[in-house]
Amino acid sequence: MKVTMKIDIRKFIEANQLRTLKSILEDQDAATIIDMIDELPVEEKLIVFRLLPKELAAQVFSELDPTDQTKLLSLFKEERVRDILNYMDPDDRTDLFDELPANVVKKLLEYLSPEERKRAIELLNYPPNSAGRLMTPEFVDLKEHLTVEEALEHVRKTGKDKETVYVLFVIDKTRKLKGTVELKDLIFADPGIKISEIMDPDPLYVHTTDDQEEVARFMSDHDLIAVPVVDSEQRLVGVITIDDIVDIIEEEATEDIQKMANMGVSYESYFHTKTTRFFKNRVFWLIALLIFESFSGVIITKYQDFLRTFAVLAAFIPTMIATGGNAATQTSALIIRAMATGEIELRDWWRVLLKELWVSVLLGASLAVVMMVRAHFTSPVLDVTLGVSCALLVMVVFSGVTGALLPFFARLLKIDPAFMAGPVVATIMDVMGVAIYFYVVSMFIK
């Protein structure tokens, strides 16, 4: 991999060699600059922004963390705010506005040129996480009757500051989407031929209200580098490009992993998230799980006398419930991910259940054998050994089934299945596990 130059910006600032720094920065791309300034305090970021040309400044600004963006906006001079906001891509701007309080957005909108303001307000009106929020209204449109040569001329004239010119969109007088043409098709085609003859008259598209995750899956399945976005009347209103989709896919995976660890989702990067925010993200789940877990205590208290007589049985409680939790976690994680990538649908519950039941029986039998050996060392009484192993077998089968069904159950209730993982599953299995354990074991040991 090409190692991008790592410059210690601080040294230049301390030595006051700002002119040299400026000429170095101007040669970098936005991603490299982000890399260089990411760990600087916001005051030094401010200095760097002063040195950047307007367009590059807007690009770098777009890639910053929302907390940094907000701080910088309050430190910038009005002129700089105006430049950056107007030069930002409309989709990145919507992203920023989403993070800010409504009164700040209102003020910032005033800095935009009338045309950009109109666009910004339109984009903000689409529902959160929809294709409308993600798209940019900057695209090149063509008319069917143009020749390839005229179309290329049109691309040359209007395409320079557009997000993409590799996919061009053919619309009619009412702006309805009629087809798409790839730029390469224009290059390969005879210059005199009509656009209507080479366009794809039945192009793939998405609606403004479609969820961004579905759009990401759609583009990835069809290997699209750009997809047109239409409104409810099939009028072309924007385009979503593949680079935004790559970010969505990463974000959604991060979101799923955070949900699977049962915590609130944080869209900011680790070091930019405040401690109190992390606290808030986690404390609700931990308390809820602790309270639910109390049921296991209620069950154990019920068996207190039994336990006083056979105190050795307490030694198996952690292993019993932990193994159940582990088996259920494996199953649910597998199914949650397959649901997220679109492979498993709600209607597949029966096929999944059968498969997991079978796997669980195999796992339960293997683990019961291991447990028998282990229990023999703790207590060589046959009743205990048999009771504990048998309880484990029941437990693992039960865990597999529960781990398989919980994500479906969540989906049925319109809850994100990702929550039915890790801690939630482990806690449910703890409570069920204690019940199963004492019930099965008390049948063997009188």
Next chain:
Amino acid sequence: MKVTMKIDIRKFIEANQLRTLKSILEDQDAATIIDMIDELPVEEKLIVFRLLPKELAAQVFSELDPTDQTKLLSLFKEERVRDILNYMDPDDRTDLFDELPANVVKKLLEYLSPEERKRAIELLNYPPNSAGRLMTPEFVDLKEHLTVEEALEHVRKTGKDKETVYVLFVIDKTRKLKGTVELKDLIFADPGIKISEIMDPDPLYVHTTDDQEEVARFMSDHDLIAVPVVDSEQRLVGVITIDDIVDIIEEEATEDIQKMANMGVSYESYFHTKTTRFFKNRVFWLIALLIFESFSGVIITKYQDFLRTFAVLAAFIPTMIATGGNAATQTSALIIRAMATGEIELRDWWRVLLKELWVSVLLGASLAVVMMVRAHFTSPVLDVTLGVSCALLVMVVFSGVTGALLPFFARLLKIDPAFMAGPVVATIMDVMGVAIYFYVVSMFIK
């Protein structure tokens, strides 16, 4: 979203209307056909393949699951195997060969044309998961001295069956990479100008041996739609396009989630993975965790007499260890993901530890209060209430620290940090939790 036509292929096959089916299929793209045939038995897939034109057949075949690919290859007539293999993109072909036994690959290589065979063997020589395996050797190369007009003519002549023409690569006589030009730059530039004047003379590139995950991150950070791949002597040998990267990012997230649930990784889709495979993927971890978990039993056995006297204390064991496991799971999942996306590096361990310590103290204090109320209901003895709450506070702080450090520890040992999640963390916390619980509680209750 555009609803792609869902045709019941079976009906056409049963009614023997193969000619109609053929004309329908010819109009679809590969992704739509995959959608339609995905759940058909392999014999019916075979019929569909007979109806598809060569190139489309190769595309559809590339998108199938490895198990289906292997089965179909054994059912196809020799002629069909020959066509499909020769028409497949070289990178997809490498992917397929990776899945097959060496002797099968050897036989299949004979079906390739001499030129394709040479390419296939070259690609197979790169290490698994490297940029070399992922790239395609099909790209358009230009020479510096060409004019824009000549370059466009060259693209027209040689670009038709290339994976991308949107990024063009400038090389010298020794095939060393000199620069890149985007197709749009050719369109916008004056036809008479030299390529050397408009190319990016310092382009971003990757090496054949770079890991695919790093390449994915690199392309996504720099918003590249294609990246050149060079060998150790900076000679251009291939190109990686963004559509392959989208797949890699999804695959890596799936892999991480499976590892975080502590199971073997399966690259096949859920329904195509055999039950025995799932069993093998999970059983090792479950047994290992069960054995490790036994230590908790050993500790409890040590406190057997104490427990006989204060049997009520058994009621808190599950809550205690579960809360520790939950808190540690949250922390480790957060850090594992931030490591995977490149935000947290090994050297950040100290900053992470401080932050997590602080969050854990806040969480521990809040949970101790909740626990005090709960313990009061189970046993209104002050010593028990205080002892249990205090043990929980120590437990949660300890969990936060452990959850934060385990991923760093794994990385230090060159183990994928993703394994330090869910079940592993929960099991470690179980054993530590039992020890902490009895130690702290026995200080309060004599």
